[in-house]
Amino acid sequence: MFADLVRGLWKENPTFRMMIGMCPTLAVTTTATNGLAMGLSVAFVLVCSSAMISLLRRQIPSEVRIPCYIVIIATFVTVADLFLAAFLPSIHRVLGLFVPLIVVNCIILGRAEAFASKMPVSRSILDALGMGLGFTMALVILGSIRELLGFGTLFGTRIMWEGFTEWVIMILPPGAFFTLGLLVGLINWLSTNLSKGSALRLRAGRRAKDGTASVHIHRVGSGQ
Amino acid sequence: MEQLVFIFIGSVLVNNFVLVQFLGICPFLGVSKQVDTALGMGMATTFVMSVTSVVTWLLNRYILVQFGLPFLQYAMFILVIAALVQFVEMFLHKVSPALYRSLGIFLPLITTNCAILGLALLIALREYTLIQSIVFSLGAGLGFTLALVIMAGIRQELAYSNVPKCLQGSGIALIVAGLLSLAFMGFSGLVPV
């Protein structure tokens, strides 16, 4: 059960590992706050749609499931959009076009197909929550980096020192691509080396046990 | 007329859907490994875009606005897009089975391409006329195809280079995209938008 929640945070993180839902990831992460807002909106739609789809999974005939899922997802997106426009108008203005685009965010339809349509409601909600939080986390990290280097602030508060010249490029489209690309590379490198480290320790342990002196030159598992 | 030219050039170069507006990134990263697949995907997308722009424009004007149902816009647009993609699939299957096969899984994926929905929404937002919408969508499709093909060309060459392990695949693709986006920034101010 807990595994359902944690999966979306690291191992199957939608942004860094599965590379889906890229459009809002690049577009709205100009500041950490925007990234947070978008991430939470997606999480909201994800949890609600997964719950609803899981609830109705036995009722909806398989042939028409995709149109039904789409209608359900679009409804929740419209609700989120109206909610933001009514209560958080400044955030709504910044997120702009990308709130309705949550409808075609592959994460949501993907999870509905792969998980919510087959699993009970409680598991679907946990899975959706994990994915949503993983996505939010990725967006906040990306947004923080871009905001810090591009504006010198973090969540609106000035962090960088006085003489710091802002890297305006970070706020512009190229900055988004570069930052995400390097982050993906970093995460790949981390996960390769983390698994390498643990495998090396395992190998050393085994050698000590059988007492052989031979040296193992062995390339440990490649990640990507 | 001048206005139409500006809209066209604007959507192809100045406000390129992929490299400036971040629409259509998923297929951009996914389908840009070979030039011919990229070209096929781009053209299929352009076709869907043009038809979508007309249908959603009519839908918006004569039903949604007429009857005061703005809150149904997102649901209706995406359903129209899903239906249109189905038709295009069937159409291609009959007319050009070779192209249909080479595009494979990517064809139904055009439905979730945010560029298509984004296009429909932008047209409604900017309140373009029907002609302007068609020109805009052709430009958008062309810009999308352009970005995809350039990317595919680069990635084909990149396959022979020494890319660090951790950056292989998506990492380096994103960095190349960043460089392309940087280059496209040069088009700013080309036409009064």
Added chain:
Amino acid sequence: MSSGAKMILALIIVSVGAGVVLAVVYNYANPKIEEHAALRLADSIGAVLPEASSFTKLESADVSFDPSSFADEIYLGHDGQGESVGLAFVVTGPGFQGGIKVLIGMELPGCTIGGVRVLEHVETPGLGARIEEDWFTEQFIGKEASGKLDKEIDTITGATISSKAVTNIVNDYVYKIAQELIPQLGVLERGSR
């Protein structure tokens, strides 16, 4: 129930359910959305026409000319006694990266600029986006509709094109409205209000 009927029934139920939910949420949220928009507008007009305590929108039904031929929106500002103090108009012009939407306040009867506010733009953050800054827009206050504002307004370092764009927009529209609309407005004054 046959599988075909079951499919259609499922689709209908889901669609109707969705429609109902959306209609309810929309009815609840829309008043708040309109309230926000009205507040923003009042706030902006108050900023560019300091003497106006209330305003009315000019519709083509109320006047002898077509307001949309001059600006996107035109508002007539009144002071506490109901006297007209000025006009506020929303206009859009080309900027560096895209369109710039500007609200201009023009005080009557002298046709001097009461204030300028940049409402929407997509200029480069940190550079062109500085057109929002007060010191830049405050330069316009008190200027006359001479048609030569470009000689009187300082541009922003590193944002020449964006700041020139705003200057041109203000210059052109203020001149045009002073020359062509104000004389026609006299008819409005004598009529009612």
